[in-house]
Amino acid sequence: KMVSVDDILVELGEFGLDQKINYLLYCLPFSFTTMHLVSWVFIGAEVPHRCHAPDSDLHGFSGGLAPTLLFQDDGNGTDSNWELNACTRKNLLTNVTEPCKDGYDYEEGLSSVTKEWDLVCSREKMRATIESAPMVGNLIGCFAAGVVVDAFGRKPVFIGSIIFMLGSGILSTFSPNYFSFVLSRAMNGFARAGLDTTSYIMCMEVVGPNKRTIAGVLCWLFETLGQLMTAGLAYLIKDNWRLLQAVYTAPLILFTIYWWIAPESVRWLVIKGRCAEARKLIEKSEQRNKVKLPKNMIEDMEHTIKEEISQRQAGSIMDLYRSRNLFWKTIIMSVVRLVCCSLYYALLLDQSELSENLYIGFCLNSAVQIPGYIFIAWTMAKDSVGRRITLFAMVLLSGLASLTHPFITNFYLKIAVSLTGRFCANCSLTAIFLYTAELLPTSVRGSGFNIVGSMCILGSFVAPYIQLLGHYAPCVFGAAGVLTGFFVLLLPETLGQPLPQTVSDGEKLPIGFKNFCRRKEPLSTQENKPENENKETRLTLEAKNHADAIIAQEKQTKNEIAQDSLQENEVIDQTRF
Numbered sequence: 001k002m003v004s005v006d007d008i009l010v011e012l013g014e015f016g017l018d019q020k021i022n023y024l025l026y027c028l029p030f031s032f033t034t035m036h037l038v039s040w041v042f043i044g045a046e047v048p049h050r051c052h053a054p055d056s057d058l059h060g061f062s063g064g065l066a067p068t069l070l071f072q073d074d075g076n077g078t079d080s081n082w083e084l085n086a087c088t089r090k091n092l093l094t095n096v097t098e099p100c101k102d103g104y105d106y107e108e109g110l111s112s113v114t115k116e117w118d119l120v121c122s123r124e125k126m127r128a129t130i131e132s133a134p135m136v137g138n139l140i141g142c143f144a145a146g147v148v149v150d151a152f153g154r155k156p157v158f159i160g161s162i163i164f165m166l167g168s169g170i171l172s173t174f175s176p177n178y179f180s181f182v183l184s185r186a187m188n189g190f191a192r193a194g195l196d197t198t199s200y201i202m203c204m205e206v207v208g209p210n211k212r213t214i215a216g217v218l219c220w221l222f223e224t225l226g227q228l229m230t231a232g233l234a235y236l237i238k239d240n241w242r243l244l245q246a247v248y249t250a251p252l253i254l255f256t257i258y259w260w261i262a263p264e265s266v267r268w269l270v271i272k273g274r275c276a277e278a279r280k281l282i283e284k285s286e287q288r289n290k291v292k293l294p295k296n297m298i299e300d301m302e303h304t305i306k307e308e309i310s311q312r313q314a315g316s317i318m319d320l321y322r323s324r325n326l327f328w329k330t331i332i333m334s335v336v337r338l339v340c341c342s343l344y345y346a347l348l349l350d351q352s353e354l355s356e357n358l359y360i361g362f363c364l365n366s367a368v369q370i371p372g373y374i375f376i377a378w379t380m381a382k383d384s385v386g387r388r389i390t391l392f393a394m395v396l397l398s399g400l401a402s403l404t405h406p407f408i409t410n411f412y413l414k415i416a417v418s419l420t421g422r423f424c425a426n427c428s429l430t431a432i433f434l435y436t437a438e439l440l441p442t443s444v445r446g447s448g449f450n451i452v453g454s455m456c457i458l459g460s461f462v463a464p465y466i467q468l469l470g471h472y473a474p475c476v477f478g479a480a481g482v483l484t485g486f487f488v489l490l491l492p493e494t495l496g497q498p499l500p501q502t503v504s505d506g507e508k509l510p511i512g513f514k515n516f517c518r519r520k521e522p523l524s525t526q527e528n529k530p531e532n533e534n535k536e537t538r539l540t541l542e543a544k545n546h547a548d549a550i551i552a553q554e555k556q557t558k559n560e561i562a563q564d565s566l567q568e569n570e571v572i573d574q575t576r577f
Helices: 005-013 017-038 121-152 154-173 178-205 209-236 241-261 267-269 275-289 297-311 324-348 360-368 367-380 386-407 411-439 442-467 474-490 502-508 529-574
Strands: 050-053 082-084 088-091 096-099 103-106
Touching: 005 017, 005 275, 005 297, 005 386, 017 241, 017 275, 017 502, 050 082, 050 154, 082 411, 082 502, 096 209, 096 442, 121 154, 121 178, 121 209, 121 442, 154 178, 154 411, 178 209, 178 267, 178 411, 178 442, 209 241, 209 360, 209 411, 241 267, 267 275, 267 297, 275 297, 324 386, 324 411, 324 474, 324 502, 360 367, 367 411, 386 411, 386 474, 386 529, 411 442
Parallel strands: none
Antiparallel strands: 050 103, 082 088, 088 096
């Protein structure tokens, strides 16, 4: 009997106690990896500053003072007669303007990397380098993690990435200079690629087919929780950025125990032929969920997988290019991901529309994501909508919001369109994560997931440069979003379908213009049943038809024999007569 991993999960309980525990284990890292990504907003915050006056003992100022300050003559000379600006100072007696030769005075009570190493004015590009360093590391990590996660498993890559991120956090905390800090940020981005990939894939692979929608969306709530915790901790620890970085890093130590308590992916073990290890995890799940699998079901699954393995080669990243079907899926998803990330970052670059306070604006920007997750979970699970239409609508609407935003003059309407764009852009990113995981087969899911993910990093690079075009720069993002939205319609619907295990399984999900206007079939139809069930039913019908044909042929033969016997008897009787 043909039995798949999905069949096993359905019998175990698609989201039973064991699945919930394992799902939670791999959701928690999102909260803390996000801290390291967005921590730069606070540890690298721009602190109000001005030029330092010559021969002045004042090296700071209290909040509320204007950036320009006139120091009056104290009666002992003219050294303090300066007009002090953020990046220049002017001697009021000689009327000469010059750069800040003696450093800067910063607002007291705030600590920042920018403040410690004077990353302002002529050195502002050095601050931009720190901002881009994690993206460079993440881009490299995406390709590296994609290969090793399919070759060596999800769990080893997860543990290795945790240790690497822990090391980068320690280096950030104790960085003696600017260059070591840049290196630590690049290391952090490299580690985050492995952590996000393994965590998300595990969240998708531990649950049954009917629970993948909620599983693929709920994990991002942990990321939003991490963003809110980041802002809360930053508000409490304003006066020491190194202590704040240490607080962000310390929780990572707890995740090292995952080597002993977290499971490997059963799907990956099965696809690699390590059925004995997979059997132990399945039996453990039976005990936790208090269910008993039908007799010989695990043996049937092992037999099924062994037959599939004997008929194919091990999956590799090159399968994404050898298979025309998977190649075009990867290309389309990569383009969509690049545009979605560009839209997302372009709309989030300026949070001043929401609040002038850094902490309040950041929290509002994070909180608006929560209703988006609820909306996505509802629409993507709805049979009449599904994954494809949801992603198409969100990309299209975020594009339209960007197109119209520069032309709106009414303040409140402008805010409403901005929030709509943020909402839709966040929804599109959430949807594309789940959709990508369902389109790619298990044998190359890690590799393909990271190739598509690397496009998001490129999108984050592109967004700031396009913003330099000026007031109408959002129109570029909007036009790209509208055009890309229609590319999504070329992809197949995956709602209700089992996760493809092999490259041949992935090729059975068609791609092309025939999907453009295809409606989603009800899940109760035969086409949406698992492939194994369809195959088993087809084989049963063929066997029945074959048996009926044999019986009919036997009846016909008997009739012919009986007729021949009757004719022979008549001939004998005539001869005797």
